[in-house]
Amino acid sequence: MTTPPNKPSSPCTKVCVLDGVTGLCExxxxxxxxxxxWGSLSEPQRLALMAVLPERLRRAYPEREVxx
Numbered sequence: 001m002t003t004p005p006n007k008p009s010s011p012c013t014k015v016c017v018l019d020g021v022t023g024l025c026e027x028x029x030x031x032x033x034x035x036x037x038w039g040s041l042s043e044p045q046r047l048a049l050m051a052v053l054p055e056r057l058r059r060a061y062p063e064r065e066v067x068x
Contacts (some may be wrong), residue, residue, distance in 0.1 A: 008038075008039075008043065008046060009043060009046045009047060009050060010038070010046070011029070011030065011050045011053050012027065012028050013027035013028055015027025018032060019060070022060045024060055026061075029054070029057040030049070034049060
């Protein structure tokens with residue numbers, strides 16, 4: 001019996017709205033380009049990008065609480 005492959009890591013919060021001013025997804029903090037490339041990134045690349053997203057969202061939207 002084989003085990004199913006692990007699902008790739010994703011910061012998606014199902015709030016997929018690109019901000020016209022910042023260019024960031026308001027839910028996860030990725031850019032349109034990063035979202036488009038996500039499936040072709042390696043797991044270490046995904047994890048490295050995910051590590052910077054909370055701070056990116058804090059800087060873009062300082063008035064709201066960002067979950068890490």
